[in-house]
Amino acid sequence: MNAGSIAVVVPHHIEMPSWDLYELSIPCTVFGKPQPDLADPWYELRLCSTGTGDGPPTGDALAFRTRHGLADLVGADTVIVTSVPDACVDDGVPPPPELTAALRRAHDAGARMVSLCTGAFALAEAGILDGRRATAHWMHTAQLAERYPKVDVDASVLYVDDGDVLTSAGLSAGLDLCLHLVRRDLGAHVANQLARRMVVPAHRSGGQAQFIDLSVPAADDEGLAPVLAWAMERLDRPLTVADLARRAAMSPRTFYRRLQAATGTTPLQWLLNQRLGRAQSLLEATDLPVERIGELSGLGTANNLRHHFLRQIGVSPTEYRRSFPGHA
Incomplete structure (x- = not known):
């Protein structure tokens, strides 16, 4: 380095x-x-x-x-x-x-x-x-x-x-x-x-849009913050809108509306953003195989991880990792 x-x-x-x-x-x-x-x-x-x-x-x-x-x-x-x-x-x-x-x-x-x-x-x-x-x-x-x-x-x-x-x-x-x-x-x-x-975000990928949907609430929302924190701890597990709504003690429709109002994005897109962020962190800081990173981030198979990386970030996971030689 x-x-x-x-x-x-x-x-x-x-x-x-x-x-x-x-x-x-x-x-x-x-x-x-x-x-x-x-x-x-x-x-x-x-x-x-x-x-x-x-x-x-x-x-x-x-x-x-x-x-x-x-x-x-x-x-x-x-x-x-x-x-x-x-x-x-x-x-x-x-x-x-x-x-x-x-x-x-x-x-x-x-x-x-x-x-x-x-x-x-x-x-x-x-x-x-x-x-x-x-x-x-x-x-x-x-x-x-x-x-x-x-x-x-x-x-x-x-x-x-x-x-x-x-x-x-x-x-x-x-x-x-x-x-x-x-x-x-x-x-x-x-x-x-x-x-x-x-006191700034540690990383925003270059492929993000200049106009970007927020991945976290723009304002404090006591009804959403606990369930989003709960979801962040379980990104490697299957999660549905119904699961999140149940955890928030809301109907799926109400949860969908509240999350979209707070973050500017849908629950499924929010989950995808967080899983991509988890995958980026693992690619930057570890030498774990791409297959394992797909599992830990909740994106599933290596092929699914590649698909979302290419679509959202513009490069493959392998190409992304090459930009960060200092693996832990």
């Missing part, structure tokens, strides 16, 4: 809008703060700017200065590109040529390339996404597909892991992707512990 060095590129020239701070803070929080009890050494993070200059920022922008420039991208193990300026998306202004040239050099040198939200426009302009599946915030995927027809744009997913090139949707999906990188590099246990410290 290896953390490596990460260069975060801020495509704004000197100034960046204040609303982009959240996105910049994601890689800084995930990779920039040493976590010696989880992995030592931790990542080496450096922020790289597209230019230097003086003078106060204008409007709601913030001045951005760092001692690292585009030349520092070469040599990094991973290069992360945050969102490009709005003009690159809304007005068709291409990202700075010096930026795209630096990204190509880093990619040619073997760096893993990552974009958050509209940072995909910079990777696409550099030709790095040609022939690859990629994503961005759903509000901008149409422009991305139109402007870069060689890119296979998927507007529905949270993030795309294409091996040495990864792209994410906007805002919280960028956090999902950064935690996914930690899982790939340092294993599921480290990523889970880090997510716990950040």
Whole structure:
């Protein structure tokens, strides 16, 4: 397991809008703060700017200065590109040529390339996404597909892991992707512990939709919480809507209506989501055979597990496991 060095590129020239701070803070929080009890050494993070200059920022922008420039991208193990300026998306202004040239050099040198939200426009302009599946915030995927027809744009997913090139949707999906990188590099246990410290979900698979049905109640529901906890402890056993309704002391129709109102999904889809989540955890953290994981997660046979993985997550269980080399 290896953390490596990460260069975060801020495509704004000197100034960046204040609303982009959240996105910049994601890689800084995930990779920039040493976590010696989880992995030592931790990542080496450096922020790289597209230019230097003086003078106060204008409007709601913030001045951005760092001692690292585009030349520092070469040599990094991973290069992360945050969102490009709005003009690159809304007005068709291409990202700075010096930026795209630096990204190509880093990619040619073997760096893993990552974009958050509209940072995909910079990777696409550099030709790095040609022939690859990629994503961005759903509000901008149409422009991305139109402007870069060689890119296979998927507007529905949270993030795309294409091996040495990864792209994410906007805002919280960028956090999902950064935690996914930690899982790939340092294993599921480290990523889970880090997510716990950040008080965020440990893992959302990239294949999940940007618009997603909730798997747990959005608000406290004293009538549902105990039965859902009971079901989570018995995912490896046959469970029906009637079983859950009986446990909740409700009629099946009432239980169906209450669960759908609380989670946005049906009881059977809720069960499937939880079983897929259990299977993902087992694939990430153990070397158990796929057949056994199908049994423990309640998805049955290996063929049934593969069917649901391909349909819901977009990859086979074996392919999914390859992304997490640090098995317990």
